[in-house]
Amino acid sequence: MNASVGHPVTTIAKEALAPVLNTDAQGYYIFIIVFLLASAVVVPIFQRFKVSSVLGFLLIGVLLGPDVMGRLEKIWPAFDAFDVMRSHTVHQLAELGVVFLLFTIGLELTFERLKSMRRLVFGLGALQVALCSLALTGLFLIMGQSIVASIALGMAIALSSTAVVIPVLADRKALKSASGRSVFAVLLAQDIAVAPIMITVVMLAGGAAGTAGGSLGGLLALIPALVGMGVLVVGGRWLLRPLFNTVAFSNSRELFMAACLLCVLVAGQISVMAGLSMGLGAFVAGVLLAETEYRREIENMVEPFKGLLLGLFFVTVGARLEITAVLDQPALVLGLAAGLILIKAAVIYPAARLFGMNNRSAIETAAVLGPAGEFAFVIIDQAIDHKVLSADLGQTVIVASILSLFAIPFLAAAAGRLSKSIAKSGETATTVAPETVSEADKVIVVGFGRVGELVIDMLRMHQIEFLVIDINPQVTQRARAAGIEAWYGDASMPDFLHSIGIARARAVVVTVSNPAFTDKVVQAVRAMREDVHIIARARDASHAQRLYQMGATDAVPETIEASLQLAENTLIDLGVPMGLVLASVHERRDVFRKMFGIRKPEAIKPDMPLAAVALAMAENHAAEKQGL
Known part of the structure; x- marks a missing residue:
């Protein structure tokens, strides 16, 4: 046939x-x-x-x-x-996952926090990149490669995988551990080092060709890089906050989401035009937005895009693994994958110990940073294009790097088990770690109107930590101008409450005047925390009763309280003894509590201040829920 x-x-x-x-x-x-x-x-x-x-x-x-x-x-x-x-379009789309990851990492930082992390970022991180580059360059020289190819490969593989390591640590809830914070600092240093490494590859290409033009071109490439960073920082400080102020006033989640995507893509493109990586530009934009009141809402908006695009990125990385290449040269590929992990881990462990980390944290850090990273593919492809190394060698190293990426979840799990065994021996945790967001238990005050301001004044008087949430951008700006930790966002959204720290909140005080919104907030908070105190402002008696049914610890009807206060002042002005007036007011409050089905706590006395009464009511309600 x-x-x-x-x-x-x-x-x-x-x-x-x-x-x-x-x-x-x-x-x-x-x-x-x-x-x-x-x-x-x-x-x-x-x-x-x-x-x-x-x-x-x-x-x-x-x-x-x-x-x-x-x-x-x-x-x-x-x-x-x-x-x-295998198309270029899919790979470009997948790389956006890394871009969004770096953007969200930037959102967790401010320039002040970056300054506090400088010892680990520019100390441990820079030392790791330099030492691993030298060690891996020596490995390839031993394998018989040229000095230029060995340097390019050594620098490429010295970097670790931000896109894989961060999600793996998040799955293991290890990001806020001492080792997790140190890993993050090193990865940040590596991301900053990507641009200089790529410029160095261009300079190596010029040196390999025997011309001075290539080296000079590499040096001149630093100028647009510096200009691009300057444009991002200065322009971002001037434009980002007005942009989000304008969008927030529209009260449209769709427009807010569009502004988030615009910010990421424009910052990334400016960085690319300056000869830097798109992810580095997105990271700088995230750092700039971390100082604004819109940070938490932006995190919630970009999270779905980040997760989906990161998944696509991992899929494209897995698709680049050529099984036939592994089967054709199993000893070379598997040996190279294992060798680069062992060499990097052997370099990172003593460096981590040198910077004050204990044995447990140093092991965890070395384990997850040992494999290669996603930027190795970019740098090796660039080196192949500039004839710094051969395509066959580059592809072999890429396959070995992908195999090392597959090992990260297993290495993290093994390091975790080893760390637990070390912890049982009584070793104390390291005190050297980058500064993180405060994890102090706070009172969350929803709304910063006249009622919210009075509540905050009382909390300040008793030195109780708090933060403010409001959906009005003008209100959050006014609160921040007064030195108050305030965040723009919707307090009825579970994702936003989670990002704001509802898991650690001591109490939630809802002071807004919109009954429907108050109901949503109370329901959302109670669904996420059964033990937290919820004190809510109610429109009237019927609204208060509905809030109690939704799980509020205490509901304060504004019409009833205003009426009682008016009656109290009137009786006192008419000459009725103050003791009798206060007693009658408390009796009337007891009548309303019985209407709501709330038993008066024995701890409440007739002459107690209203704040003490509210606290006793909250503690009584919590005790009843726990069956005490």
């Missing part, structure tokens, strides 16, 4: 599917459907069995790659659609 005719079943299938598969767009649609299906079905299965979701996405990428789905296209033409996995 003529080979050009092909198998009859395959021929018929191609003719039947021709209208569907004749455009690249259909391939993208099929890929997107498969990716979303994997995100909704496969990854939750991994999480159910307490396996890192990162590993799940990487394995999905391997399945969608050339060595699995790519081979099936010879049998069934529908699998031709997975060729888009």
